[in-house]
Amino acid sequence: MLTCLSAAPPAAAASAVPPPPLTDAEARTDAYLASVRTTAPDPRALRRFFLKLPKGGDLHNHLFGAVRTEYLIALAAEDGLCIDTATLTAVVPPCGPGTRPAVDARSDRDFREAILRAWSMYDFPPDQSGHDHFFATFDKFGLVPALHPGKVLAEVADSVAAQHQFYLETMVNPASDRAEQLADEVGWDPDLAALHARLLDGGRLDEVVADARRATDDSDAGFRAAARCGTDRPRPGCRLTVRFVYQAFRGESRERVFTELALGMRLAERDPRFLAVNLVQPEDGPVALADYTLQMRMVRYLHTVYPKAHVTLHAGELRPGLVPPEDLRFHIREAVDVAGAERIGHGVDLRHEDDWQRTARTMAARRIAVEVPFTSNAQILGVRGAAHPFNTYRSYGVPVVLATDDPGVSRTDISHEYQYAAETYGLTYPELKDLARASLEYAFLPGRSLWQGNPTRDGYRPAAACAGQLPGSGRAPGAECRRLIDASPKAAVQWREEAASVSFERAFGRTPAPN
Structure with missing residues (x-):
């Protein structure tokens, strides 16, 4: 039997301590977000806010699905590849009967848009299930990035950096x-x-x-060659x-x-x-x-x-109707209890699993994060808003990180995912800031964390070595803090996130709301 979906969340753990109080800069930045979101709605200012927001890292990303489709079409043209006109699949030359040179997409707009539709969710009807179309795209364009993984990584790396x-x-x-x-x-x-x-x-x-x-x-x-690393x-x-x-x-x-x-x-x-x-x-x-x-x-x-x-x-990248009911009952649980997963990707069918509350409590206790790509979940499964278990995971103290999945195929970016979270679930700036911190705290990058204890439960408190020395504190990091940052790849990127957040808050915490 499927468990009830309306079970109340657990009471806060007795060991949890109050989160650190907001700084003045955080409060001012939160006020600015509220003003452009509700008081005086301004879509352009809102998009700029989320684009500039430091967003830590992306932990759920498929390289070949992350690259822009337009770039793949350009690569196919440069390589002299062909497009099967029946399936719109990229194939090796020569271009015989039933194929067209990919280079034709440079001059034939209709041909280019047909490829865009076949290789991504471009122009896909939002009221239809995108499951089959989404997964079919990879076989259609797969030859192209396989020929140029380094160039593709350079393109994707630039896009991630541009998202702060x-x-x-x-x-x-x-x-x-x-x-x-x-x-x-x-x-x-x-x-x-x-x-x-x-x-x-x-x-x-x-x-x-x-x-x-x-x-x-x-x-x-x-x-390195495509990205010109090591050059001027x-x-x-x-x-x-x-x-x-x-x-x-x-x-x-x-x-x-x-x-x-x-x-x-x-x-x-x-x-x-x-x-x-x-x-x-x-x-x-x-x-x-x-x-x-x-x-x-x-x-x-x-x-x-x-x-x-x-x-x-x-x-748990499943929903009712996609699979028989019995297949909704155990996937997340077995990934946690049998496989020993340290993070779960998607986890959408949580509330349809047997004894899902125990699974959620286990994930919270073991600090097993769930990777949430909202656009992917909506396109593939049709799950969005209140039907998504985002708030359920958070109410149980499960670490949550936002991710993109296949942003090239989905035609999204991480800024959109953060904006969707804020607008759909009413998140404040401090909550968004902690989501960004979580994306680094639960990364597999080695080394000690900049934070102590369980940040999801107790808030982000600096490790003793760096207490009172974070960016924006007015104090330069001492020798012990510097040793931590230098020795730990994880702490190093966390420090970059904190420094970027200080700059972001200075900019947006002082920016008057648009009239």
């Missing part, structure tokens, strides 16, 4: 073809330890790891801290899913550019549904072998 973010965890899958080949050679074995041993036999998995690292080296070189004209993306999450494809055969997960976790322990693994593709796909529990067991086993690898999982 300082960190990106993006999902990639280098050498996945080699992993699939190895999996097919090894075959399936329900004894996961034995299967893992067969992957390691003769150093075969390590060969795939080496291939993945070489592919990432090539991508890095392409990124670097692009903004050069200043962005970027790390990777390896994505395994949950719709593949069991042996392929296991092998890709093993590859991703082995990379995370051997290459500092990689931090974690995730499972991607539609959660409602037939294989994904049939093998869901088994895949959670795969993650649990491999995490015992690779304990330093982090785990974030798409779970």
